[in-house]
Amino acid sequence: MEKNDVYLWLKSISGVTDKTIEKIEDSIEDIEDLIYFSDKEIYNLQNINLNIKENIVKYKSRAYLDNIKEKLYKKSVKYVCKNHDDYPEKLRNIYNPPKVLFYKGDISLLKKNFNIAMVGSRKPSSYGINCAKTISKKLSNDGVGIISGLALGIDSYSHLGCLEGMSKTIAVLGSGVDNPLPKQNIGLSDKILADGGLILSEYGIDSKVFPYNFSNRNRIISGLSEGVIVVEAAMKSGALITVDFALEQGKMVFAVPGNINSEMSRGCHKIIKDGAKLIENIDDILNEYNLITINNVENNNNCDNIVLNAEYKKIIELIKKEGSLHIDKICDYTGIEIKYINSILNELELKDLIIEMNNKTYSLNL
Template sequence: MESKDIYLWLKSMTGMTNRVIENIAKNIGDIENLFDISDKEIYNLENINLNIKENIVKYKSHSYLDNIKEELYKKDVKYVSIADKDYPSNLKYIHNAPKLLFYKGNLSIASSDLKIAMVGSRKPTAYGINSAKTISKQLSNEGVNIISGLAIGIDSYSHEGCMLGNSKTIAVFGSSVDNPLPRKNVNLSNKILDNGGLILSEYNINSVVIPSNFPSRNRIISGISDGVIVVEAASKSGALITVEFALEQGKNVFAVPGNINSEMSRGCHKIIKEGAKLIENTEDILNEYNIISINSEEIGKNYDNIELNAQTIKIIEAIKHEGCVNIDSICDYTGLGIKSVNAILGELTLNDIVLELNNKTYSLNV
């Protein structure tokens, strides 16, 4: 019997963790032999809970395994084990690597040349949203596949940005692949598949979803990747759990700096102080992997070359000078009346040249 079928059989049983499977393998030498050994030998396995031994004996039948496989087939869910050659190459070597992955879509992109994870706040600012979509799209156009967790916020915008480019995106679930969570993102999950991407999980269909699944899946997000970007995160953001896994796994960590007065910048600034690479554009990321941008003209808009009138250029220069500025300061800087400034800012916002942030403050679109 193939090892992936043995893993599928074992993972269907309550309490069957990676560590338990490793202990079983140590006992019998080759996990593929488990289905053929006697009940007595199973009960003699060392360092294995009695309930688990009883379940192994109880469910040791080809018909039981066939029923599990039939359920997966009906839901168009495939599976791959750590022993298979098409298992994601980066993931194989992390601590507590999943023995089995369930997936839909194109598994090969999980072993492609360069994959970058993007994570961040579930309640991003306009600046964070724009940064996630822009960076993701630009990396995608450079041939980089983007990984995230399908969560509301930065995760979702990172997936969407990637699909606006040329590459594919991977969503790692904290639930089973037939049960995308949050439910609000079911359509996004389907869109990822329609776009030729991949959704995957270590949890079998019909699995009970518990809160610890989500921090645990972060090790897979970072594990598949070649590096992790934190776009926007509060000081206690769950995104920083992914950073911890990335550091343990020896991955590059990048962070987008933000407004020093914004709580959503605290997490990014913290990890920058601790050694994460501050990024201002995608070239900062590509340089770490010795990749020369093939779309350098797309990286950073040159507002000096846009045909705009003198008043509009004054306002752009004011925002460029300050980075993030409120409308009163723009008036002071330019000497223009508030009605004129309001009208021009409205036009610039509609044309995606300027972003309106909180409390009537403005920033240039990255």
């Protein structure tokens, strides 16, 4: 039996992890012969849990492997093993690299694209949502693919921003690719695939989903990426687990600063203090990798390139100075009647110069 088949067979058996496979490889001469071992030889394997040995014996047949392959085919799920040329090189040297990756979509994106990960809170503020979508879309339009985890919140908006741009987005799941979670994002996973993107997981079809799956997959998110951007994260955010993996893997870490009074900014501010690169716009990211802008489609977001009258410029400069302002404050500071302010703000929103964060509070579009 070929090694690819052995890996697929073992990974489909309950209890068998990548670490289990490594232990088996360390204890026998050729793992390709494992399926031909007698029951006694399998029970004599060292450092393997008895329940796992029992499961290996139970499913030790070519018919079981063929059944797994048939299920994969019926669900349009493909797989690539660590010993195969299509396996992403970046993952080979990370801690506990997955022996098998299951996927739907274009696996070549992992090799031909320059990809950056974006992670953050599952319950972001309107500021965080705006940052995630804007940064992701602009990076996408400059040829950078976005990798995230398909979770609610920042993950979702990072994928969506990339979909609005010109590059492809990649989702790394903590469940099987046949069972994208959360269920609310099944539509988003369909959009990613329809756009030519990629969904992948180290977990096979029909796999049980455990809470630790989602923290484990973070090593893959960072491992596949050139760097990691954190957009809004509290001190105990799972996004900081991805940061730890990124640092362990020698990857660049970026963070979007936030409101100093917000709990959702504490995690980002901590990693900035610890050495993460503070980003205010995508040039802070592109310059770090000496990337040249591929598409300058967002130039009209720079108010210096748009002809504005004095009142419009006054409001732009005021919002820029304060960071964000409620419409009432804009009226107070400018002395302009609210009916005119509303019209001006609508116009500036149409020009993508500002964005309404919530309850008539406005900030500049990044």
